[in-house]
Amino acid sequence: MxxxxxxxxxxxxxxxxxxxxxxxxxxxxxxxxxxxxxxxxxxxxxxxxxxxxxxxNMQARFLAGGKTQVLGLIYASDLDSEPNSFYHSGLELGALRACALVGFQLLMHTVNQHSLSKTSKILELVDARRCDGLILTPPFSDDCDLLQELEARNCPVVCISPGLAAQKMASGVGIDDEVAGYEMARYMLQLGHKDFGFIKGLEGHLSAEERFSGFLRALAEAGIAESDVIVARGNFTFRSGVETTAAMLSHAKRPSALICANDDMAVGALFSAHKIGLQIPQDLSIVGFDDTPVSEIIWPPLTTVNQPLKAIGYRAVEMIVERIKAGKTASGPLPLRFDVVPHKVVMRESASPPQG
Amino acid sequence: MxxxxxxxxxxxxxxxxxxxxxxxxxxxxxxxxxxxxxxxxxxxxxxxxxxxxxxxNMQARFLAGGKTQVLGLIYASDLDSEPNSFYHSGLELGALRACALVGFQLLMHTVNQHSLSKTSKILELVDARRCDGLILTPPFSDDCDLLQELEARNCPVVCISPGLAAQKMASGVGIDDEVAGYEMARYMLQLGHKDFGFIKGLEGHLSAEERFSGFLRALAEAGIAESDVIVARGNFTFRSGVETTAAMLSHAKRPSALICANDDMAVGALFSAHKIGLQIPQDLSIVGFDDTPVSEIIWPPLTTVNQPLKAIGYRAVEMIVERIKAGKTASGPLPLRFDVVPHKVVMRESASPPQG
DNA sequence: CCGACAATTGGTAGCGCTTTCAATATTGCC
DNA sequence: GGCAATATTGAAAGCGCTACCAATTGTCGG
The missing domain is CATH 1.10.260.40 (lambda repressor-like DNA-binding domains)
Known part of the structure; x- marks a missing residue:
């Protein structure tokens, strides 16, 4: 018929x-x-x-052409670490949007960052020709061994918020965490604070460390030494924010401003402070980093720094596609680059002048 | 060498x-x-x-074998609707985990649900042989036209929380929203509440409608008519929660219990209630649905119903792989099925007996 | 020791598309 | 009008792997 x-x-x-x-x-x-x-x-x-x-039939087209038009987006999945779902979603959404525009597809892949085979799990994706390039998120964006293997395979890579060492091995995108920390500290300083508390995140988490050193730099400029600030270490979770803050506030010398390496801990700090009857921000200013959805929903709304995740994911795709195309025309390898996208201190109501 | x-x-x-x-x-x-x-x-x-x-080279293997070992996970992206990042992340994480186990890859794809070409955008994925099966999330899991096209292409599909009509066309996974609504209402009834307020979500959002009808069923059983409850409609966002609640609370007859179709709106309600000096839950009990991360971080922690997103995503992959395999052995098409995974009312502190 | 039958292994035709490379058709210019 | 240069089109060689089928080898029972 x-x-x-x-x-x-x-x-x-x-x-x-x-x-x-x-x-x-x-x-x-x-x-x-x-x-x-x-x-x-x-x-x-x-x-x-x-x-x-x-x-x-793309399958056939790409076999013949030697490409896949697929980008792999790798992210870590330990335990059921929900904490970062916001972070990853943002990147992913941006990446997806860019992909749609340039005609690529996005293959998601989680890898247990503590697994011994993590590197091979990722390499398999490129060895088996399942994707033309990889977008690496922390902590993989800092894994120099991995980066080297990828380099050896001539696989285009773009790292999200890589550390200094990684930046020398692959291109990347991210905000300038050091400056973000610096600016946040400047803001608090300008508000009149002199007694600081800082809750750091997990050891080895580069962005967080950078934020801390930026913070320290601003303090140093204002004549405040690192030894004058009370620092504690959490693990980025709400719970750890609650706990470290409780400990810190029982301290003899209580800070007037508490800076947390991320919002979840800041929210925990808020919780802890409320619990012992402190008024925020009058009795204690609390700020975070990330601008998660919670931060504007909480009371008082959290002053924090916004990192344009979607823009970062978007840019990552643009960069990697650029590299893929460059590799095709073989006009020599593209030079490495690190694109910094602008962050923004968003001032809400959890910070005010001391004893305000 | x-x-x-x-x-x-x-x-x-x-x-x-x-x-x-x-x-x-x-x-x-x-x-x-x-x-x-x-x-x-x-x-x-x-x-x-x-x-x-x-x-x-998977590329080659699959060309020869006619498969891709790739599953497409489709979700909607309107505006920058961050609200659902939690929802999608959960599903995705579960799906990813199952994929790793069964050796499939997950291709993410967002589609503007209001675009005229939404259907073709999705079909393209299967027509171009980029994936062997599709996991549809709301609202696509309710799009009967789409389902029909997919059916015609003999493409395995699993829908997440499909509506009744869609359940007749494709397999699905989800919680029983009607029962969830019913149980939540039962819980509040049992606490002693008689005056209810309900903030519905976006029109046409099936899960939310189901929750509402379950709620109504419980009330009816308790002799309370729909006309006795104050219902308003929000759009699932925090903002809409604060606005509708503000309006509702200025009502002459103020409810003692407010049920919101999702947590974000419940948090907004909490915010609004706080603003006018109401004590929660003493003056007003507020509950939500979803058990988002915020709900246990907020004060007071929100009573809500937990939907095991990761389990749902995981199950969806299992089901679709099963169908793909069945299609291969051609032992007749697998019968349609709808797997309901257990939800759970999680009682926290935002609900108590009235005037408690 | 021989034919029947099962266990192995090799040969090769595609899967559906891109890409030279050669063949043919046009066009331009003196 | 004739020849080189240019625009079009076709034929065929893969891309790397699977799967079907034939060929080869080995194993038994009589």
């Missing part, structure tokens, strides 16, 4: 060629916008494509 | 065949765990694979 006696199943390029009376190669040309095709022929082919409802 | 004079570039199956002195087909057999290979030969091939660091 069909229009023509073509083979069953999905139409292939040959079906289109047959129907439009040209060679397979010609169909391929019009499909790929190649030059040198008479307009009349192009139309004929297009009509056949339309009539047959033909769709190229 | 290499071990043997093999071709440059990535080793192919032929290189392995050559090195181990067997035919390509035999290598393929050992690679795929095929039967009928002498142990001695198998070892020889394996050794060659190892020596060459050979990795199968």
């Amino acid at each position: 069909g229009e023509s006696g073509l083979s069953a199943g999905k139409p292939t390029i040959d079906d289109v060629a047959a129907l439009s009376g040209v060679a397979r190669a010609t169909v391929s040309r019009v499909l790929n916008g190649g030059p040198n095709v008479r307009e009349e022929v192009r139309q004929r082919v297009l009509k056949a494509v339309d009539k047959l409802q033909y769709k190229v | 290499g071990e043997s004079g093999l071709s440059a570039g990535k080793p192919t199956i032929d290189d392995v065949a050559a090195l181990s002195g067997v035919a390509r087909a035999t290598v393929s057999r050992v690679l795929n765990g095929g039967p009928n290979v002498r142990e001695e030969v198998r070892q020889r091939v394996l050794k060659a694979v190892d020596k060459l660091q050979y990795k199968v």
